[in-house]
Amino acid sequence: MAEFVKYVDVTKCDGCKACMVACKNWNDLPAEVTEFQGSVQSHPKTSADTWNVLQYIEHENGKGDLEYLFRHTSCMHCKEAACEKVCPENAISYSKFGSVVIDHDKCVGCGYCVENCPFEVISLKTYKDKNGKEYKKSQKCTMCTDRLEEGLQPACVTTCHTDAMQFGKKNEMLLKAEKRLSEIKSRFPNANIYNPQGVGGTHTIYVLAEKPSVYGLPESPKVPTSAVLWKDYAQPIGKAMIGATTMAVVGAFITNSIISKSKNKNKQDEDGGGSHE
Incomplete structure (x- = not known):
């Protein structure tokens, strides 16, 4: 089946937040009390109850003028997702549409995907x-996979009145992004297409007016090598040799090492890296 992509053109976004409302409504997510952000932005970042956040970024452009940049923020649905690699319970998988989904029946709330x-x-x-004992589950945007199964588009896309967000087959959306980039380059010299290959590309691609770091995006995100080795080699071999239960214990030790290495690597990537066009 063809892969699908959510295409986001930030240069067309007017910051209306309709995408946030649509996401809350469709997924029946509760209201969330947040501290005052000092601007029109309502939430500092995505959370377990807010899977979609409209970011407002104050930016001084090349002419010295102050301008607001907007970005719809949610799960990127990486083709090679680090969260899927490090999950010791195989609770995270890829749908036939390319979206990355969490099976809450399998999730044990270990937090490795978060880290x-x-x-x-x-x-x-x-x-x-029912006994009052607390437990945790991972939460994030599903790209409305339940809607996709019914032939519908993601809720956030359907409510965007400026066509800043569109949804379709991957090759069609990439061509649309290339065309739009050529149209805006004269106005936004730093404009680029954000579809980082360090994670195999993403199923949410952006046309950005400025470098990814301006929007709070990592310049060159990558899946840690240790995570790949764990998921693709150590875990299958280990389960075959010593059994799934024992392997889960071993997995906890290995994944803790992954977390530490991943944090250091991501910080290095954010401090310096190339653009993605």
Whole structure:
């Protein structure tokens, strides 16, 4: 089946927040009390109850003028997702559409996916069972996979009145992004297409007016090599040799090492890296 992509053109976004409202409504997410952000931005970042955030960024352009930049922020749905690699319970997988989804029946709330997401869009939510005992589950944008199964588009896309967000087959959306980039280069010299190959490309691609770091995006996110070795080699071999239960214990030790290495690597990537066009 063809891969699908959510295309986001930040130069067309007017900051209306309709995408945030649509996401809350469709996914039945509760309202969330947040501290005053000092601007029109309502939430500092995505959370377990807010999977979609409209960012407002004050930026001084090349002419010395102060301008607001907007960015729709949610899960990027990486083709090679670090969260999927480090999950010791195989609770994270790829749908036939390319979206990255969490199976909450398998999720044990270990938080490895939260720590390793290069875009910081996964959060843990605390629940209570019938006896009052607390437990946690990972939460994030699903790219409305349930809607896609019914032939519908993601809720955020359907409510965007400026066509800043569109959804379709990957090759068609990439061509659209290339065309738009050529149209805006004279106005935005630093404009680029954000589809980082260090994570295999993403199923949410952006046309950005400025460098990724201006929007709070890592310049060159990558899946840690240790995570790849763990998921693709150590875990399958280990399970075959010593059994799944024992391997889960071993996995906890290995994944803790992944977390530490991933944090250091992501910080280095954010401090310096190339653009993605």
